[in-house]
Amino acid sequence: MKNSLVLFFAATVVLCGMSPAWAGPNDACYTCHDRDQFRGRVVHKPVGTGKCVTCHNPHVGRYRGMLSHEGGRLCFTCHTGEAETFRTGIVHEPINRFECTRCHDPHASDRNGLVRKNLKESCLECHEDFPERYRFTHEPYLSGDCRACHAPHNSERPMLLVADRDALCGECHEPEDLAPKHRNFPGTLRSCLTCHSPHGSDRKSLIRNYLHEPYAEDCSNCHEAGSGKVGVSACAGCHGDVLEQMQATHSHLTMQSGNACVNCHSPHAGDEKRLLLSREKQVCARCHRPSIEKYKNSPYRHGSIDNCTDCHFPHGGNDMAMLKGNGLEVCALCHENQGKFTHPVGPEVPDPRTGRMITCITCHNPMGTDYKFNLLLEGKRQLCVQCHGEY
Amino acid sequence: MLLACKNDMRLLSHNHRSRPRSRAHRCPVIPALAVIILISAALLLPRAAVAGSWNVELSLKRDTIEDAMLMPSALFVDREREQYYVVDSGKNRLLSFSRQGDLLHVFNAGGSLKLPFDMVRTDDGKIWVVEKGRNSLTMIDLKAKKTIPNILESDGRAVYPHRLETDGTDLYVLDKASGTLLVYNGDLVEQQRIVCEKCTFGFFDFKLVGKSVWALDRLARKVFVYAGNGTLQQTHDLGDDVTYPVSIAVGPSGYLYVLDRHSRDVAVYDEKGAYKYRFLQFGIASGQLYYPAEIRFDPWDGLCVVDEGNARVEVYRR
Structure with a gap:
């Protein structure tokens, strides 16, 4: 048993x-x-x-x-x-x-x-405006090692970088190797990305494709010998109109010391004509990340906003949030007929709550809301009775 | 017991007078409910009392499209004259209101003001206006009927005036370009400069509190407190309780009030910098904020909020 x-x-x-x-x-x-x-x-x-x-x-x-x-x-x-x-x-x-x-x-x-998929294929599936390769391609990019510089999930740094920009370059490029190639550089080598593309370029040494004219000609056009500092006035010497744009109610004229222009622009070279330090949204996100996060995370938001400057002035403006005009003018840049057949808007139609004229942004917020059509409040009743209380 | 409770409920609902029953037969539910309500009230009351007690007392605005303000950007309060002055940047004018909120005057310096942004009135009666359109700290002498623009320089560089305060005599000018606070006497001779060494883009707003200066670093979300001689005394880290702070004020009790342009509310911190509570919310109706620009206390303990988006200044009191 x-x-x-x-x-x-x-x-x-x-x-x-x-x-x-x-x-x-x-x-x-x-x-x-x-x-x-x-x-x-x-x-x-x-x-x-x-x-x-x-x-x-x-x-x-x-x-x-x-x-x-x-x-x-x-x-x-x-x-x-x-x-x-x-x-x-x-x-x-x-x-x-x-x-x-x-x-x-x-x-x-x-x-x-x-x-x-392999890492590069995975990344380029969404980042489709990046080419497979450039005429001159940075080695990590060529080998598909995006993670050499970028974290795939999250990071404390813009563009999901795994370290601060210059420190990241320094992980592979030794200062003693770089020094002979930058003989006239004033002080310690820094701000590599104001001249070099981290991915690739049509130029040798990965110098970005678009060169600032004075930089292309001679460093001494802007820099005094041995000095790295160039003030706003130097930029204004050629770009005086931009400084005038900044004499507005709201402007991006802001910098602790030195030069406000280089908050956004490279003084040397860029990937496009405006010589922005990176892609436009990334540049704006350096200071306005909460706005961009709100836009990204809102259930209802204006579609197809490619660039912040579609609606906002980049340097200065006299309307709220540096919009390109009041709440009608800025929308009419694209929505040409909107004011002609919808709820009355414009200079003849006052908002009873404020006395200001009713515009598109009286009811809509293109930067995103919790309600359909980017309405500020629920659109069946709640929004309307704000003004039409008798109903 | 249930029956006793039922009777008690009936008594309550009919407000019926009857002879009190003996203690032994009393329903235990009602005292228990009373205790729960009392405890809940004790827990909730302090929060409700602080968070819910700010009410709109005055709304400084114009009600017709022709008169309505367009982009008010700053407020100055004249204690002696008991008047509010609102800078209407969008319509290039200054408006004065009585303490009761009645419009007194509309002034545009003969149409010469160009994007006025902030203003003060010094003890000698002169009005000083930050004109962004001409990058000037413009002096208006009403008695002499003179308007004199002044382009300032500091350390060999042009100054771009942004915010302006006065202690009655000196002018405290925040330079937008450098984020530095510059102190000028009435002859516009530089007396002092307060530089934020630790800020990314310098200061964005400041207030004079007694002899100290409270200054806001918008991007770092920090408030620095300086003694009159420019020595840094305190730093308040606003932390994640604010998203995009644009203006600060210090209340009579020493609490710090921070205006958050993106959250459209006011966050309140105690004297030690600990976050306490927040009030106001997004909207266009009275008591709500759309694109708020400046906050300050008036001499009568009213909290004034300049709302650029809603074209008005509202004064809250509790």
Whole structure:
């Protein structure tokens, strides 16, 4: 009897141990789903351990794929540490939208971190205005090692850089190698990106494509010998009109010392004619990140805003938020007919709450709101009764 | 017991007078409810009292399109004359209101003002106006009917006046270009300069509080307190409780009031710089903010908020 019991328990243990191999939950799934699609050098732990139900409900689900949560919210139910750390500082847009699967395969991949494609392919899938290669290409870019400089999830630094700009360059480029190539540089070498592109260029040494004329001619056009400092007045010598634009109610004339122009512009070279330090939205985000975050995170917002300067003056303006005109003029830059057939607007129509004329932005906020059509309040009643209380 | 409770409820609902029952038969639910209400009130009352007690007392504005202000940018309060002066940048004019909020005068210096942004009145009766359009600290002598523009320089560079305060005699001018606070006497001779060594872009707003200067670093979200001689005494880190602070004021109790242009509200900090509460909200109706520009206390403890977007100045009191 005793032996029989031992045999029975042993058989049970063996059968239980074998069960995943022949009767586990995955097997039931694989009767319909092709097992090969879930194989790879790296397999997501729930798939490898046969626990499809960690993510999927086999019978019914609220979300596509019968998932128990939507998108990245599901990932963060297990990856709780990442849920905390990935959402601090400046957050990469896919993380912001809980779209982890844009880059990661949730089942299996041949790449570390379950990354779907090679890194460069993954990045360029969204950053599609970046070319595969340039005439002269920076080595990390060429080899697809975007992570050499950028963090894929979040960072405390603009453009998700993994370190401060100059420090980042210094990780590969030794100062003693650079010094002979920058003989007339006043003081310590710094601000590499005001001349060099970190990705690539049509020029040797990755000098950016568009050169500031005085820089192209001779450094002494702006710099006195041995001095790195150039004041606003030097810029105003040629760009006097810009200084006039800054004599406005609101302006970007602001700098602790030195030169306000170089807050946004490179004095030497740039990737486009305006010689901006980086792409426009990135330049604006250096100070106005909360506005850009609000725009990105609002459920309803004006679509197709490519650049802040579509609506805002970059240097100075006399309207709120340096808009290119009052709340009618700025919208009419694109919406030519809007004022002619909608709710009365314009100089003849006062807002009873303030006495000011009613404009598009009396009701809409293109930078994003919680309501349809970017309305400031719920549009069926709440917004209207602000003025039309009698209804 | 349930029956007793039922009876008690009935008594309450009908306000029925009856002989009090013995203590043993009293319903325990009502005293318990009373205790809960008392505790809740004790917990909630302080918050409600501080957060909900600011009310609009005055609204300095014009109600017709022709008269309405366009982009008011600053307020000066004349304690002696008991008047409010509003700088209407969009319509190149200054408006004065009585302490009761009645419009007294509209002044545009014969149409010569060009983007006035801030103003003060010194003890000698002169009005000083920051004119952004001509980059000038313009002196207006009403008695002599003179308007004299002044282009300032400091340390060999042009000064771009932004905010302006006075202690009655000297003029405190915030230079937008350098973020430096410059002190001039009535003859516009530079007396002192306060530089924020730790700021990214210098100061954006400041207020005189007694003999000290409170100055705001907008981007770093910090407030620096300087003694009259320019020595840094205190630093308040506003932290994440504000998004885009544009103006500060110090209340009679020593609390710091920070106007947040993007959150459209006012965040309040105690004397030690600890965040206490916030009030006001986004909107266009009275008591709401759209694009607020400046905050200050009047001499009668009213909190004045200049709202560029809503074309008015509202005075809150509690």
